[in-house]
Amino acid sequence: MFMGAWGTALLIALFVLYPVFRVLAYPSATDFLAVLDHPRWLRAIVNTLVMTTLSTVTACLLGFVFALALTRPDLPGKGLFRTISILPLFSPPFAVAFSYLLLFGRLGLITHTVFHLRVDILGWRGLWLSQTISFFPIATLAISRVLENIPPSIEFVARNLGADEVSVFRTVTAPLARPGVAAAMLLVALYVLADFGNPLVIGGDFPILATEAWYQIEGWADQRAAAMLASLLLLPAALLFLLERRWVGRRLYTTILGRGARGERGPTPRGLRVFLVAFCSLVAIFVGLIYAGIVIGSLTRVWGADWHPTLRHWAEAVKRWPHVQNSLVVSGGAGVMAACLGFVTAYVARGRAVAGGAILGAGAVMPAAIPGVFLGIGYLLAFNGPPIPLAGTIWILILALSFWNLPFAYKTTAAGFRQIDRALEEAASNLGASWLRVLTDVYLPLLKRTAWVAFIATFVNSVTNLSITMFLVTARDVVATVSILALVSDNRLGAGAALTTLLLALTFAALALSFRWMGPDVLVA
Amino acid sequence: MRVLWTISIVSVLVICLVLGAGPGTAAPNAIVIYSGMDEYTMNVLTKAFEPMTGMKVESLILAAAGTMASRVRSEASAPRADIFLGGSVEIHEPLARDGLLVPYHAPEEASGKIPSEYIDPRGLWHGFYAGPLVIIVNRRLYEQEIKPRGGPYPQTWDDLLHPAYAGKVAAWNPATVGGGYIFLATQIFRAGSEDKGFEWLKRFDASVRVYGATGPSTIPLVVRGEAVAGVAWLDDSAEAKDNGQPLEYVIPPDTGGEIGGISIVKGGPNTDGAKRFVDFVLLKGAQDAIARFGFKYPVRTDVPIRSDFPALSSLKFVKYDRPFALQNRDRLTKKWDELIGSQRR
Secondary structure (H helix, E strand, O other): OHHHHHHHHHHHHHHHHHHHHHHHOOOOHHHHHHHHHOHHHHHHHHHHHHHHHHHHHHHHHHHHHHHHHHOOOOOOOHHHHHHHHHHHHHOOHHHHHHHHHHHHOOOOHHHHHHOOOOOOOOOHHHHHHHHHHHHHHHHHHHHHHHHHOOOHHHHHHHHHOOOOHHHHHHHHHHHHHHHHHHHHHHHHHHHHHHOOHHHHHHOOOOOOHHHHHHHHHHHHOOHHHHHHHHHHHHHHHHHHHHHHHHHHHOOOOOOEOOOOOOOOOOOOOHHHHHHHHHHHHHHHHHHHHHHHHHHHHHHEEEOOOEEEEOOHHHHHHHOOHHHHHHHHHHHHHHHHHHHHHHHHHHHHOOOOOHHHHHHHHHHHHHHHHOOHHHHHHHHHHHHOOOOOOOOOOHHHHHHHHHHHHHHHHHHHHHHHHHOEOHHHHHHHHHOOOOHHHHHHHHHHHHHHHHHHHHHHHHHHHHHOOOOOHHHHOOOOOOOHHHHHHHHHHOOOHHHHHHHHHHHHHHHHHHHHHHHHHHOOOOOOO | OHHHHHHHHHHHHHHHHHHHHOOOOOOOOEEEEEEOOOHHHHHHHHHHHHHHHOOEEEEEEOOOHHHHHHHHHHOOOOOOOOEEEEEEHHHHHHHHHOOOEOOOOOHHHHOOOOOHHHEOOOOOEEEEEEEEEEEEEOHHHHHHHHHHHOOOOOOOHHHHHOHHHOOOEEEEOOOOOHHHHHHHHHHHHHHOOHHHHHHHHHHHHOOEEEEEOOHHHHHHHHHOOOOOEEEEEHHHHHHHHHOOOOOEEEOOOOEOEEEEEEEEEOOOOOHHHHHHHHHHHOOHHHHHHHHHHHOOEEOOOOOOOOOOOOOHHHOOEOOOOHHHHHHOHHHHHHHHHHHOHHHOO
């Protein structure tokens, strides 16, 4: 136990804190003061906070409704909704935002061609919409896992005692779901905070800290300003984390009792059912359109202007197969590593030694507050030379991506741990099991699926990551997203869309395989 | 059994560290290029260079020169690249100033075939192509929205000030795009003074629908009809047009331009090879390929330009004071943001 804690702490210190420190130490104090002098950067701070609030709330609302729907056994079209609820995780965000423009822009297929509307999607409204769609899957994943773990028997008991549906929800379901919802809000907020793909494409003139940092690099190769702006993101992220701990951490939520049956979930009330199906269908149509847009873009001559069908973009995309292969290898490695790390960290940090656990937990969630660009530079600065010369190898990519995804892996597993009665562990300990044995024989079987969620989330997150890979790929192991960016920057949007579609198809195939292996409800388990 | 599983986690981590510890060495007779140039031209150059020298070229191609420059900077303690290629010399200059580049004088630079404005006297960067700023136009939207309101088809920068263009032009944000700053400086030099330049920029602001935050952002905006006209680089615009995108471009008089740079990274794995590559891109054949496939103006006077481009001598460039522009970058972008950028809404 002791060893595990120290080992985990050491890894986090080395692969999270050290690169962060290297970046923070990069700009000088005067660089930080420069922010007061730049109205654009001050605006960016305000905008970032506003957008984070707006998008987090809507994404979590959407995610909660989806989670409710997905955890009902008797909802028609559940499979479709499940697919829709994870789809946005799968593609590079700029592809989604481009599709928005294609469909809803000034000459958009839907707004202009079908409805003859002239709407302005560039700016904060479009950004709000695309961030909501991009990040609600994260909320869905986190919330539905918790909802699923609420034993139907408790709700059943409440109903038997005379509670109506509303008060069951209010007094049983909602309080039990609170850690999940809080975890989801924290996670989504951190993702929105660091999001740069969406504002890049759809934000227009709307400055956001994460993109502002990237613009300083891309436009001026000014890393000091970039590091300074990215550092400003760490403060709200730390606040979010503390808030979440106050809100969730105090209470004990025990639902897996180690005894008694879980029971079957009863039929969904009609009103709720109609609402859930209608709501989810609407979102499904919307998300479906966006992805149809990407596929159409890959099959037509000029994205958004010349609709003649062509296979030319696909010919170009297929040539980049090695890049896709690299993506799969890197992301698979990162997925395994993040799942294991998340599991071990959550186990070690689950609150026995309160102070130590809190610090470890904070360390594990910290990467979520680090914009990818920042972490990418941090890894380059930290691991370029001795003592740990990782740059130029594929391992730097795997390590960076797995530690960057550790927050989700950790939060998911930690929320899982929180629901398991400590009596189970104590029983095992009393019978003489070591901490390792407790971990592998008690917790692992109960949380196997949670670990899978962590793996899959990390995998898809890594496959679609651009902000980190862009800095860490070498000439020999270019990954697909970097390849897509190269195409998009070259204005070859059709080929970019084709490669995106290829990547989507492959990650879905990988997911389908794991469904076969783990059962179809891996993602809500 | 279960314990085995945990042990395997640990061993995976250990293996990662062990394998990662080996330095990522390049093949002995290879050079590594960080390229901000388009892939097609890069492939043509590579295919010509490799048999000529027997060296292998490993290039990381990303049309994002600033990002490449940041990588060079971050890797300064143990550089992975030999060559940093592409992007305006404005991006190379800070690397040069911080001593991250190797001075080198290519024989071709002394041949008299390359005008002095493309040659850095210190030899830290080497201009290897030129490209002007252009106005891009979506013809269909122009006919629909500008012509009926009496707006001229844009031939000069001033044409974009016509009220018919109000809110219909895609420009660049000088605070985030290098090209946007070159545009800003161009207008100052064109107007003759800073104050007059900013007056022009303020009037121009009424025409601007969006200040794109990245270099490639304006072309798709115009192609997809989010804007009628826009500011862009010649090479990107000509390439998009050549790819069949519905886009027209005009090189206005008194335009500004970029000098595409190539530089040798100090401490890279194969500096001698890098020097040979610099020699190579300045040769007639390579310059021809860059002009033809990269849609750029060659720096050599004895290389023909693309037949669809006007002769470089027929273009009227504004008198662009590069040292002034480089020195006043921070001040001028801040001033722009105060006077224009932050006033929008």
